[in-house]
Amino acid sequence: MATAPSVSYSMTIRLEVPAGGPAVSQITTVVESSGGHVTGLDVTASGHERLRIDVTIAASSTAHAEEIVQKLRGIDEMDVQKVSDRTFLMHLGGKIEMTSKHPIRNRDDLSMVYTPGVARVCTQIAANPDDARRLTVKRNSVAVVTDGSAVLGLGNIGPAAALPVMEGKAALFKRFAGIDAWPLCLDTQDTDTIVEVVKAIAPGFAGINLEDISAPRCFEIEARLREALDIPVFHDDQHGTAIVVLAALHNALRVVGKRLEDVRVVMSGAGAAGTAILRLLLAAGVKHAVVADILGVVHAGRADLAQADGDAPLRWIADNTNPEGMTGTLSEAVAGADVFVGVSAPNVLSGADVAAMADGAIVFALANPDPEVDPAVARRTAAVVATGRSDFPNQINNVLVFPGVFRGLLDAQSRTVDTSMMLAAARALADVVTEEELNANYVVPSVFNERVAGAVAGAVRAAATAPAAGTTAGGTV
Numbered sequence: 001m002a003t004a005p006s007v008s009y010s011m012t013i014r015l016e017v018p019a020g021g022p023a024v025s026q027i028t029t030v031v032e033s034s035g036g037h038v039t040g041l042d043v044t045a046s047g048h049e050r051l052r053i054d055v056t057i058a059a060s061s062t063a064h065a066e067e068i069v070q071k072l073r074g075i076d077e078m079d080v081q082k083v084s085d086r087t088f089l090m091h092l093g094g095k096i097e098m099t100s101k102h103p104i105r106n107r108d109d110l111s112m113v114y115t116p117g118v119a120r121v122c123t124q125i126a127a128n129p130d131d132a133r134r135l136t137v138k139r140n141s142v143a144v145v146t147d148g149s150a151v152l153g154l155g156n157i158g159p160a161a162a163l164p165v166m167e168g169k170a171a172l173f174k175r176f177a178g179i180d181a182w183p184l185c186l187d188t189q190d191t192d193t194i195v196e197v198v199k200a201i202a203p204g205f206a207g208i209n210l211e212d213i214s215a216p217r218c219f220e221i222e223a224r225l226r227e228a229l230d231i232p233v234f235h236d237d238q239h240g241t242a243i244v245v246l247a248a249l250h251n252a253l254r255v256v257g258k259r260l261e262d263v264r265v266v267m268s269g270a271g272a273a274g275t276a277i278l279r280l281l282l283a284a285g286v287k288h289a290v291v292a293d294i295l296g297v298v299h300a301g302r303a304d305l306a307q308a309d310g311d312a313p314l315r316w317i318a319d320n321t322n323p324e325g326m327t328g329t330l331s332e333a334v335a336g337a338d339v340f341v342g343v344s345a346p347n348v349l350s351g352a353d354v355a356a357m358a359d360g361a362i363v364f365a366l367a368n369p370d371p372e373v374d375p376a377v378a379r380r381t382a383a384v385v386a387t388g389r390s391d392f393p394n395q396i397n398n399v400l401v402f403p404g405v406f407r408g409l410l411d412a413q414s415r416t417v418d419t420s421m422m423l424a425a426a427r428a429l430a431d432v433v434t435e436e437e438l439n440a441n442y443v444v445p446s447v448f449n450e451r452v453a454g455a456v457a458g459a460v461r462a463a464a465t466a467p468a469a470g471t472t473a474g475g476t477v
Contacts, residue, residue, distance in 0.1 A: 003060040008087060010058050024041065027053070039058050136204075137204075140179055142206065152212070162212055166183030195225060222235045242277040243280065245281075246430075247401075248396060256383045268293075269342060270298060297326050297327055305318050342365045354377070362384045375392045409464060
């Protein structure tokens with residue numbers, strides 16, 4: 001699938017050109033004929049003989065941008081002076097900073113903010129440890145923890161290379177929920193060490209957001225930390241994705257007039273996100289689910305699962321899905337299905353596969369940047385299509401939920417996060433889309449919808465403070 005120009009590959013090119021003649025039209029012609037977009041053109045200096053022009057373009061890749069620049073260099077009497085990558089400029093020096101909430105203007109301020117006055121607050125917390133939530137940044141702080149082993153679609157790139165993503169996550173926490181989040185990139189991929197490090201730093205935080213840790217280690221790390229800590233531990237790659245998928249599915253089913261408990265769902269992908277989505281869908285009421293991985297449909301009789309431990313994720317999937325005992329390939333499984341959810345790999349489905357689904361089919365092709373099926377092709381026969389991309393309608397984006405989920409958990413001073421809270425978050429997110437707004441191209445709200453974070457936070461807070469919180473039938477996802 002051809003990639004469209006994107007602001008992610010936005011460049012500003014400084015050019016000197018002759019003051020007269022066709023320079024401006026030459027610039028735009030070169031960019032557009034090369035498949036790029038001109039998004040801005042400013043004359044920043046002018047003389048009788050020469051003009052200085054800053055032209056901002058959107059390309060589809062770094063190589064594409066370089067190709068456009070080289071073509072501009074080839075225009076007679078045009079001098080390329082400087083090329084600035086706008087994405088890299090935004091990251092220069094990092095994207096977040098720490099600021100003080102109180103001015104330190106004189107000796108009195110210093111004495112209260114720091115020594116000797118701070119000793120009184122330390123003594124208070126030593127006597128009453130719960131006061132740390134009231135008297136320190138802990139009350140509004142989340143640790144964003146990674147080992148860099150599964151970063152975006154980039155794979156195992158390590159902790160330093162993961163830091164820009166964790167900074168971005170922290171910035172989103174602040175922008176959408178007013179939460180102070182701190183990126184912690186750990187220089188180890190040993191499960192025991194990660195668990196011990198997070199346990200050691202936990203006293204300074206009211207929640208832990210695990211991020212970009214590869215499966216299957218992420219399952220064990222999360223489970224052990226939830227058992228050990230008295231603050232909520234949330235693996236966003238799993239549970240954030242699951243909540244948005246469930247919310248989008250609620251609304252997609254409203255569009256096509258079907259019920260969750262009646263539809264047959266086929267999933268591609270049995271990793272961290274796939275397993276979490278499956279668990280939440282089952283907790284929400286899905287009764288007919290089939291999962292496929294790289295070896296085909298997951299079923300109890302599959303040779304590679306014969307000796308698998310009952311707690312292993314793939315064994316759990318085999319024991320809790322596919323009640324009809326279906327075998328074979330993903331293409332065979334998806335025939336006649338009502339819903340497809342993909343969190344796997346590009347191009348594992350064809351247009352013919354989608355056409356073979358039931359009437360009113362729903363396709364969530366979430367592999368990024370290249371989905372399981374070309375969305376434009378899927379839309380020819382499917383009723384509702386969603387992707388993980390920002391250049392198609394119905395983007396399944398975790399930023400729709402993780403700020404609100406943690407806002408609700410922090411406000412409730414919750415010590416855990418469970419199925420009831422995630423189900424409540426999904427329902428609240430779905431309900432942000434009103435009956436008047438709902439259609440096949442709008443089953444989830446925009447990430448910039450100002451109602452989203454508050455609605456999700458309120459639902460999570462209510463679920464966390466309900467008498468039965470933590471003891472729902474669905475257990476812990």
